[in-house]
Amino acid sequence: MLYNELKPFPKDFLWGASTSAYQVEGASEEDGKGKSVIDMMDHPEDTAGFTVASDHYHRFKEDIRLFHELGLKGYRFSIAWTRIFPEGTGEINEKGLQHYEELIDELIKYGIEPIVTLYHFDLPYALEEKGGWGNREVIDAFVEYARILFNRFGKKVNYWLTINEQNTLILHPGAVGVPKGGKLPTKTSLYQQNHHMLVAQGKVMELCHEMCPHSQIGPALNMTSMYQATSKPEDAIAAHNWETIRGWSFLDLAVHGKYNNLLWSYLENRGWQPEILEGDLEAIGKGHPDFIAINYYSTATISESTGDASDVSPRAGDQQIMLGEPGVYRAEENPYVDKTKYGWVIDPVGLRLTLRKVYERYNLPIMITENGIGAPDVLNDDGSVRDDYRIDFIQAHLKQIQWALTDGVEVFGYFPWAALDVVSTHQGYAKRYGFIYVNRGEFDVKDLKRIKKDSFYWYQKVIESNGKDG
Numbered sequence: 001m002l003y004n005e006l007k008p009f010p011k012d013f014l015w016g017a018s019t020s021a022y023q024v025e026g027a028s029e030e031d032g033k034g035k036s037v038i039d040m041m042d043h044p045e046d047t048a049g050f051t052v053a054s055d056h057y058h059r060f061k062e063d064i065r066l067f068h069e070l071g072l073k074g075y076r077f078s079i080a081w082t083r084i085f086p087e088g089t090g091e092i093n094e095k096g097l098q099h100y101e102e103l104i105d106e107l108i109k110y111g112i113e114p115i116v117t118l119y120h121f122d123l124p125y126a127l128e129e130k131g132g133w134g135n136r137e138v139i140d141a142f143v144e145y146a147r148i149l150f151n152r153f154g155k156k157v158n159y160w161l162t163i164n165e166q167n168t169l170i171l172h173p174g175a176v177g178v179p180k181g182g183k184l185p186t187k188t189s190l191y192q193q194n195h196h197m198l199v200a201q202g203k204v205m206e207l208c209h210e211m212c213p214h215s216q217i218g219p220a221l222n223m224t225s226m227y228q229a230t231s232k233p234e235d236a237i238a239a240h241n242w243e244t245i246r247g248w249s250f251l252d253l254a255v256h257g258k259y260n261n262l263l264w265s266y267l268e269n270r271g272w273q274p275e276i277l278e279g280d281l282e283a284i285g286k287g288h289p290d291f292i293a294i295n296y297y298s299t300a301t302i303s304e305s306t307g308d309a310s311d312v313s314p315r316a317g318d319q320q321i322m323l324g325e326p327g328v329y330r331a332e333e334n335p336y337v338d339k340t341k342y343g344w345v346i347d348p349v350g351l352r353l354t355l356r357k358v359y360e361r362y363n364l365p366i367m368i369t370e371n372g373i374g375a376p377d378v379l380n381d382d383g384s385v386r387d388d389y390r391i392d393f394i395q396a397h398l399k400q401i402q403w404a405l406t407d408g409v410e411v412f413g414y415f416p417w418a419a420l421d422v423v424s425t426h427q428g429y430a431k432r433y434g435f436i437y438v439n440r441g442e443f444d445v446k447d448l449k450r451i452k453k454d455s456f457y458w459y460q461k462v463i464e465s466n467g468k469d470g
């Protein structure tokens with residue numbers, strides 16, 4: 001053991017919880033909201049859609065009262081671009097701005113810090129029809145959308161997040177829905193989209209610094225560590241390949257404005273490199289995030305690629321289940337870790353390792369904006385929800401955050417996924433994450449009653465004691 005004693009959580013640690021607009025709000029056609037890609041894409045037929053979700057749009061006041069009772073110091077939510085600009089650009093929908101103003105004011109009334117994600121997977125469909133992020137015009141649309149939000153909420157919001165999990169959008173595009181007709185974009189077009197998102201993000205961060213000098217802004221990526229399956233040197237190269245392509249390359253651009261050399265060679269070799277116009281790299285480099293937000297769920301274990309199609313695992317992949325890629329890496333099982341019911345590796349120690357690596361590499365404070373366990377929670381006849389596995393999961397991760405703090409890593413907030421039950425990205429309503437149970441089924445929306453789970457009472461004590469009891 002490296003130390004005798006663990007450092008306590010800092011005094012002003014931001015204890016929070018997260019959601020995203022399309023997964024929690026519902027009201028998908030109300031008050032002038034336009035359609036987003038989420039409303040228009042194909043999602044698995046046997047799982048709930050997003051039209052009602054958790055009905056947070058109508059019940060946010062009740063939910064915030066519960067967050068207050070839980071003791072949250074911060075609430076991370078996203079703004080639906082289509083509520084502000086139903087067509088992605090052009091006419092502003094005042095009702096959308098009013099809704100988020102009320103939500104932000106309600107949070108502030110209870111002393112809860114609003115943490116706002118500008119964009120969480122739900123691109124306006126009107127923009128998608130014009131080529132989505134593949135079209136450079138979306139850069140200006142995103143900057144304009146951000147300008148309206150900074151202008152309206154800049155004085156009330158201290159922390160902004162740019163794009164949620166850009167690496168999920170690029171590397172696992174199917175996780176957030178499949179375009180009608182079933183065809184996913186090619187790698188060339190995905191890396192072009194990626195480039196445009198980076199330019200847009202750089203411009204938006206610069207704009208935030210200009211318009212809201214007291215606020216902070218950062219990217220929110222899905223970060224993790226890759227373990228090499230054996231001590232075979234080629235396995236180490238493969239683990240490094242995938243850790244770089246999946247994670248570092250995105251942060252290197254967001255923080256240093258530089259295409260990572262390994263990523264660039266990989267793209268060039270395959271003819272997938274994006275078109276970069278004059279001024280793009282400068283715009284990306286001017287972003288200068290104030291902090292890094294990371295979503296952490298799992299680690300993965302990697303061995304050398306055999307170079308043929310057998311590298312690609314037959315398991316269904318998603319943002320956490322690695323598939324393998326010929327010439328790059330092969331995914332392996334890790335005998336030292338458990339898995340959730342949905343096959344996601346449970347690895348609290350991997351969080352400490354990931355935090356160390358992110359901090360060592362970028363030297364910026366870190367906010368953990370997602371971490372949690374999806375499980376088919378059961379509402380018992382006595383009204384209880386016994387989610388001890390969630391308590392165990394979060395407890396173990398908190399311990400590792402404390403180890404990371406002891407290692408000298410600057411972590412200033414923890415926002416588990418999710419504040420309340422929400423619709424999963426691609427696995428329906430039965431896969432629950434919240435501290436608050438929402439009484440609905442996959443298709444039967446029932447009464448949507450809010451019920452405190454055992455983890456609610458436990459997390460309440462954790463927050464109350466600033467992490468000492470738990």
Ligand code: BGP
Nearest residue numbers: 020165319374417423424425426
């Ligand atoms: C992250 C997304 C979230 C959330 C979470 C859990 O990748 O940012 O939106 O959904 O994963 O994933 P899932 O719902 O697929 O279980």
